[in-house]
Amino acid sequence: MKFGEHFLEELKARVRPSDVVGRHVKLKRQGREFAGLSPFTNEKTPSFFVNDEKGFYHCFSSGKHGDAISFLMEVEGLSFPEAVEALATMAGMEMPQADPQAEARAAKNKETISWMERAQEFFEKTLYRTDGAAARDYLTNRGMSKTAAKAFGMGFAPDNFSALKDELIAQGATPAQLVEAGLLVEPEDRSRAPWDRFRDRIMFPIHDTRGRLVAFGGRAMAKDAKAKYLNSPETPIFQKGRLLYNYHRARRAFSDASNTARGLIVAEGYMDVIALARAGFGHTVAPMGTALTEDQLDLLWRVGPEPILCFDGDKAGVRAAFRSIERALPLLRPGQTLRFAMLPEGQDPDDLIRASGPPAIAKVLDAAIPLVDMLWRREVEAEPLNTPEAKAGLKSRLYKALDEIENGDVKALYKTELLARFDANYGWQAQRGNQYKRKSDGETKAGKTTQIASAQKLASNTRVETTLIGAILEFPELLERVDERFFELEFGSADASALQKAVLNWWRQAKAVEKTHLFTHIQSSGMEQAYRALSRQRLLIRAGMGGADATLDTRAALWNAQADTLIGTTQLEAESSDTRARMVDAITGDNSDGLHRAMRASKEARD
Template sequence: MALSPQFLDELKHRFTLSDVIGRQVKLVRHGREHMGLCPFHNEKSPSFTVNDQKGFYHCFGCGAHGSVIDFVMGTQGLEFLEAIERLAEEAGMEMPRQTPEQIERDKKRGTLSEVMDAVAHWYQAQLKGQVGRAAYDYVKGRGLKDATIDRFGLGYAPGGLSGGSRTALKDAMRARGIPEDQLIDTGMLIKPEGGGESYDRFRNRVMFPITDRQGRVIAFGGRALDKDAKAKYLNSPETSIFHKGATLYNWANARAAAYDCGQVMVVEGYMDVIALAQYGIDYAVAPLGTALTEEQISHLWQMADEPILSFDGDKAGVRAATRAMERALPMLKPGKSLRFVFMPEGDDPDTLVQREGRKAVEKLIDAAEPLVNVLWKTLTEGHSIDTPERRAGLEKNIFMKLSEIEDENVKKLYQGEFRNRLYELFRPAKRGGGQGGQRTFTPGGRRDPRKVPPTGLLAQTSIGRGRGGGAVTERMEKTIVLTLVHHPEILIKHEETVAHLHFSVPGLDGIIAALLEKAALGHTLDMEGVLTHLNDKGLLDTFERIKQERALRDEWFAWADAALSDALTGFEHIVQRFQHITEARRDYERAEAEYAEEMTDENHARFVAAQAAYRALEEKEADKEGYRLESGRFSFN
């Protein structure tokens, strides 16, 4: 079976090579490549490299080299077509049927690429001739050098609204032996539906060739020179070789540049891309007049782990950034995200780089905001948080949005990050801040915790030892989780409270996140449904291990056979105690850090007082829980 180069190229592009090879070979990131022990011969030191950008692997020991198809063939003992079928099934691609019609279509696609190449050269010649003088003056007036014009293959399509031939391209191509039907198939000619002669799609426009990722011309964008033109920019229509939502302007050039520098930047228009390249920023691409699609985002992630998206700093730019963020959010995966740059007011990359040079743009790139910060700002800015109901509403909206993230690990980490930020955002209200007026969130309104090295003094206390808060708080944490899973209806009243709890026992934060997610989605809160949800999330084993701990049997209100009213009372009581002791712990840690940073008498006195208060509280809680202090550790009576 003969398969078209286009099909094979698309199949390879659907996979990240290191992901496929990483299923069988332990790979370690080494610069822009991955390295590991070669699966094709025995070796003790790694000589096997994987390059995702170029889509091939190579072993410097045995010389093995190839694509994802070669790897599957070589490691799974499959024939070529068997490997293709397996990969196509995994990628969700339908194997092409080698009918006479399909063979003819594949042949036609190759012919159409040749047609587009001929058209591109003809447009370039027109720009340099007398007929294209106005177009040439326009691009020169935009600050482009001749070398840049040639590099990007800019051209000119003659004709126009005010006169001139409607068939200049058609006539020139027919004189070269290119038939009319092929020009129609490429979208270069328009054939009226009601009949009549075909005519050139692009007339009196500066022409920008659009290539595929291999650099083959597949379409054009045209910038109108007629002031009365209905569309300032016009792109080729969808054809058998051009799909707008799956293509990026300057794709081939940016792929090569991204391999060298490890980053790619998305800008709005053709001129932005070209101006940046003229000043040495070669890794810019642009969507084709529409918002970024999921497929384009996937292409970007094959060039860089965190593509940089550039937008205008006005409201329209913020809306465009929000659309891109919403498209990308469900697709986030470990190591793959986005960063955002907002241009100064009144500027775009073209005007900025031509006025202030490359360093001005690179300065913005270096300060690009990660997606997590832009998402937080989008979800919180302008929201009133002066009442419990408004805070609960904001919190619910945030976790509803985070539920769209499909990768469970990334979702869990986002939920933890935003829970911390909400705690910082809401904390002033709990301490009396903002009373007497309506509080709203504004950028910079979240207080950053001080980053100072701890002295280790906290570890001298019984609860301070170990990974988390010690036996007392760990038992509290497990009891709280046990109660919520057995009586999830408690979340109806205490969802906001639960969202602010942070646990030290591994796995408990994940269970809390799953409970909040189920509540945020509006699902019925019952024990069976929660247990099913935990099982789906891979968290049921963690919960079952908690249930097996004999020390928790005495917490009768936390078990399934307790009445809901008793469970609610017990939950409220233990949460209040847990918040009290964790707040005392935070005060102690804060005083410790401040004393470590500046050892003044005032800071020492504050540290000693906080230490004494915390130790008194931990001993009190230990007595309540039936623990006794023995050799510096808690043990159960």
């Protein structure tokens, strides 16, 4: 819906931002402004301010700024029209009239929702009558108190084909209205009367993003029921792929200042949501028995950047996790992803909570893995990887998955990460590692202990790592000679490792060796600060590579010598002082011939 400028200005004039913000943030007046703790970050000192005179809020800790409308969109996850309508209700303003047809649809939907609310009243009353005894026993056995059932509006549909129909028709409804609401089933044989859709089921009310009751889900009491769970059909007020169960409550729980989560929790069913909410995880939702849709993912990301999808640890749960990846990949954006929490096999959230308490669930959620890890698992587990052809198939699947990612920045970083894993586990890095392992198998235990200790000592040599990575960044043309060795090195520094991955990604795609292009790629990878830190040691790095005028052959030889030191394949300490002195003289004077003679002498001495 489009809103005129006059309407929006009038709306903002009638609603003070502090009144809207004050429903979510405890504000204290400071002069002409109000101050409070940020609803967007976890802080102890107030950095969030609201100014009614100027009509805006500003959060210094997160940098977010806006008016009352944008605040509701940020905190409650509302769309723009939803936020405008919520403020209009607060201000007592009538929404702009749409076209007559839209107005008629809105009025009809409002009437349908009123019958849904009356149906819930009937289901709730029935749960505590004689007909609901078995349902009450079931809920009690599941640890569900009467208070908890009422908090979620749970009820019971009796095992009767006309109980609800008779109740609502007596209140003034028509069968056609109840059919349109999805409460009655209209038979194909129109000569027969419609009957109740939900029978002998525990009822769960389903709300839209604004908290309006629009549908029901029903769990069968009979063990031989054709469908364990039955949802309302698609209606003018309910499209199950666009809503999430408990969303209206979950986003309020998430916006609580004490909640430090980075996104909502997504469980698999209604009872899972209720169990998690009762255990202290009120920011939990669930789809309606289907895989997550694009609209549902959008709802999740409106609230927080990193929702956690919680699945059973059995094969079905893993398959469901893999299906979620398919839907999520095209939608990934910078700062917008998913994590996956897998429950112990054979247990759902309710089982785990009842057996081990809320800390057990917290442990599972804390161990949630990033989407990139679950994607890697999906492709690796697709088939046994015991032949070259199978490994090639894995690489092909990785590229196919990468093609699904639409955002260029995210795709580039996923490509770097996934191909680095492939190289480390199944490529030339893994082959070299296996050769080294076979060579080491014949060594004595004492010898291996000495060698590992020596390698650890060398790997921690920051100066050597700085020279190696700095030389590549200063003289990227070195990659034409040393690229394979460079990408097999294991750096102890996190910054060096990250720069190594960024260079790898650039080198795979580079058409020509251009230092400026490499720097641009480093910037886009978020590694500019680490790059500049190395640049401050440019003079030492250049000296270590033979000086500014050294030839490419000289630099490559010097670089390889440093790499040998890092990975422990040479033992410079064992060389004669005379040989080492000649190498130093050659390096200092940039004497390429002398350097080569010294290197040959060193090799002969080792042999």
